[in-house]
Amino acid sequence: MATKNKGFLEAFREVGKEKGIALDVLFDAIEAALISAYKRNFNSAQNVRVSLDRTTGEFHVYAVKNVENEVKNDITDISLDDAHKINPDYQVGDVIEEEVTPANFGRIAAQTAKQVVVQRIREAERGIIYEEYSNRSNDILTGIVQRTEGKNVVIDLGRTEALLTPAEQIPTEQYIPNERLKFYIVEVKKTTKGPQILLSRTHPGLLKRLFELEVPEISDGTVEIKSVAREPGMRSKIAVYSKDENIDPVGSCVGQKGLRVQAVVDELRGEKIDIVKWNQDPAKYIANSLSPAKVVSVAIKENEKISKVIVPDYQLSLAIGKEGQNARLAAKLTGWKIDIKSESQADQNGIAEDMEVVNVTSEKSFSLD
Incomplete structure (x- = not known):
């Protein structure tokens, strides 16, 4: 399992390197994905923590419980008497972690985590692109005319696309696909679908x-x-x-x-x-x-x-x-x-x-x- 997990981890390292995403962002994404996978397939109500070894790729799932005098919820709480059976030093208010990693969790985790991790990677990429362009409002850049969508013209900037709306188009210009032009950055918006970069050819x-x-x-x-x-x-x-x-x-x-x-x-x-x-x-x-x-x-x-x-x-x-x-x-x-x-x-x-x-x-x- 360790070898397989390590290979799984190395794959994400390569993705991080290729996309320019910090490894910590990817590790956090994987851990969040594993928590989601566990809750979906085993115990959705349980409060759990996933520990992922950054070197070997091995992971462990721990059930997290609060030590209480009076147990109100068996899933999230543990009595002081039961806690003392584990370790006599526990006191009310302490947090106990008990490993609950299922035997067949590796296969399920890999299947379930993939989609979540890909989404986190996509979000991280969007964040990087937003940071790259948000500081460039009122600047110019070179883009390539990609396609027309209705009356809008989509401009390829390399790592992302931008929009040239009808109001920002010069009336006498035709925008031919693959044509390279300079554009003025009017605004960079952060949206749920990623950064939206609005360009202009008419701005002074x-x-x-x-x-x-x-x-x-x-x-x-x-x-x-x-x-x-x-x-x-x-x-x-x-x-x-x-x-x-x-x-x-x-x-x-x-x-x-x-x-x-x-x-x-x-x-x-x-x-x-x-x-x-x-x-x-x-x-x-x-x-x-x-x-x-x-x-x-x-x-x-x-x-x-x-x-x-x-x-x-x-x-x-x-x-x-x-x-x-x-x-x-x-x-x-x-x-x-x-x-x-x-x-x-x-x-x-x-x-x-x-x-x-x-x-x-x-x-x-x-x-x-």
Whole structure:
């Protein structure tokens, strides 16, 4: 029996090593399984403990009883007189363990324990996966498109699968099986079926993390991304800044011959990206945010975060953008309400007296059209 038990134990050691599960977790699972097997097949009411030898794999089942002056339950209690027959040193309140290992328990235990142990191993694996990904919320990872389930896309992450829901899918993208893409981790939930990892291709954080991967100056903190605005699959704007006057934050993100920004665009399958310089002066920042349009002046009402931007007549359509896209993204990026007027419109309507007018020149920016 010892040899057989040892082989049984070695099999679980191998499983633990393969799955990356601590041996103590497996031993606890086996002991719990043996208790379950004993109660199911021999005495379900008895309080028992199983001792499993970590080296030989031999096990023993002990009935656990409390020493009492008055026995209320023969299964769980033993009288002081009967306890003294076993050992005269026993006192009321002590716990007695008596071996009750059945002769044919090995065969039954192996059959019954297997399913319980497998379940514990599965739970342990789920716990490991949850711990691995729970700390990676708001990070990005690479996954492989596995399959489509309804409108959801299942992504293979290697050790587990994740979900890309319709709300997190870029409308213009098709997700082809075996295709490798980068995803943003929105949330990691612990469920009864294991960790549920929710991914996104539309989150602004995906764009930010992609630039961190491509631009060393961002990853080392020399250049900072101050804000991101996206219309996924169509166009995005990012505002960048550097405390070091010798560093060009826009140029750092663009890269030599546009290689850095192009790598991000390629990952986002052609999404256009405007890179603008952040400025603590709201008027200058708003002017920059409307890139690629040129701005003549910006009037602001700072307490209400309202601005009126004047552009040359020939720049009006460019400033507003197709279906208002450029203006919308600029408003998202800056957090200001932006009303855009041409010079001729401004001459006709004027500007409110309570707004401060600032003549501005747009700072260096980059637009990929």
